[in-house]
Amino acid sequence: MILPLHEEVRARVRDALARLHGITDAELTIPIEYPPNRALGDLGTPVAFDLARRLRKAPRAIAQELAGAIGPIAGVSRVDAAPNGYLNVFLDRPTFLLARLGLAGSLPPAPARPEKTIVEHTAINPNKAAHIGHLRNSALGDTLVRVLKFRGNPVEVQNYIDDTGVQVADVVVGFQQLEKLSIDDAKRIAASTRFDYYCWDLYARVTEWYDGDKERLKIRAATLHDIEHGVDPTATLASFIAHTVVHAHLKTMARLNIDYQLLTWEGDILRLKFWARAFEVLKETGAVFLQSEGKHAGCWVMKIDDPDAAPAEDGEEDPEAREKVIVRSNGTVVYVGKDMAYQFWKSGLLGRDFLYRKFATRMDGDTLWATTSDQSQAVAEHPKFGDAAATYNVIDVRQSYLQKLLKQALSAIGHPQEADRLKHFSYEMVALSHATAQQLGFAPDPNSEEAKKPFVEVSGRKGLGVKADDLIDRVIDKALAEVDRRQSDLPPDERRRIAEQIGAAAVRYFLIKYSRTTVIAFDIDEAVSFVGETGPYIQYAVVRANKIIGKLQERFGLDETATLAGLPGSPPDLINEDAELWALVLEASRLDEIVEQVVRSLEFAVLAKFGFGLAQMFSAFYQNPKQSVINEDRAEARRWRAAAVVYCRQQLTRVLDLMGVAVPARM
């Protein structure tokens, strides 16, 4: 918790500026930064540079005036003007640490954020096993959920299931046409094999089959039609495939501590006629209109307004390029129409609701709900879903255009605020490194275009990709080998559990540490590594911290509370003089600031780097014999160091929790 101090320093600088120079403009921002080293200060601001021209004074002189006029600030020991013009602040170290441990004073409460936020993520086509690209989506989405909750936002997590799309239809075609299998055969396969893996292979074969004769695509169209209209046996088989694969996906995600509150099924959106209602709204508000001329004649279209687009230079611009067809001339709705209906519902603007049924049990024991359109399945008592003040849609960058259309649709029906509060959480895709593609047996022809690209694109249609569970298995196996080597006294099931925790940390950290705009060229060897900047590195730091606290009890018979209880009032020399210890405490306190930055930028790489950097500082501290806690003879020094360890461990544990990662009992 450092943000309240930032605010206090800002307020006092503002106050001093008003008194000294009559500067009261609210637009003046006072940036708070961290000087390059603690000898210069704990916090600092370059505000004097901004004012130099305005006040016709050297930055240094302004900073000096401010330092003299700012007066005492609670929690601050001194304010200095640096020779180059920075205004630097030194904190009262003992008070700072004691307050953060809840041993002195009280920290201001977090701001209330009562408005409900929906986060939709994962949305994997339920026709095959999840792959690493899907994992990036889910890891980002779940981290977003955790970060929002951390700062007090009520969050509803949804996973959209496209059970009536082409991809499910393709696997149905595989069962019916290629394998000549019935629903009972499918059930038999599901009972005896990895069904999602089976579908993975079958899906790739269906793609090849289509390539063999384009006429076969007509079978796909007919299958899709049967699914949409509930024609059996096709519809029942499709439903079975989708449900079975969804359960497999849930299982996969649970291995990474990812789950959901509600599964929204596209089939229910169709059957409950959400689109018909959305279409009414769009027509009533004039958001869409029936085009009577040009190439879109007979279609219902929406104007695309693009304020960023350059104006047509010589009036030769194609007017149709500024229109998006929403309803085709044959009366059927385009894909994005269903998305609009779903989004209107999320934003509480549809005037219609799903029915709900219980689907499964969540990891914390709560109910995982699913939508339904079947009265006989519907449960009367259910939580209120949808109708959120803000929405985050976690979808890769290729969907940017469609997400933009969704925002425009909200605007066009007269709800610009809702449009503004719909955020497309976009991120780049996961591809494969050439080395990994080769290991999988997908080496492109060295003379082909593909070979010249910086990475190899994943393709579900070709069956080219790394399955999520295969990756997780490999990482866990490797972790288990390490655990077996180091913790041979532990029973096998406990070792297994630890390996699973370490594996989840490795995978999740790997998926979070890149910025959203970076294409991850997935390399298997890099992903399974536990050395350096990885999740297990952070876990290891926390395990070491726990070790110190355990030893303290063993050696001195003091538990954590007793150790800390002796701190208030004890001589603060150590923390005042030990730069390394203080740097650790100050850095640890920045979590709230980091979380705000993460929500503002939607960059979880920031969180990952913070966790790693703090763990790194702690590891150095731990490894330094001069900083030993239990070998320290002076009781006060021991207590201050223990306090720093406790605080650091607390903050690192929170960071891991935000990443959906647990702390192993031992490593």
Add this chain to the structure above:
RNA sequence: GCGCUCGUAGCUCAGUUGGAUAGAGCAUCUGGCUUCGAACCAGAGGGCCGCAGGUUCGAGUCCUGCCGAGCGCACCA
């Protein structure tokens, strides 16, 4: 053609409201386990921040142009 992203160490990447000396991991090299357990730590080498202009007290970060790469822009989903 238009739009959006990206180009930083040998490799993979940070540098997200323009700030003090451009960082991390991996790889390479040198040290360190009878120590709070080395999944670690200490240290070394390694940079025209794609190129050229501009704005600013200050630019890896903002603007313009160029070069190079990726992804979008359907009466597909």
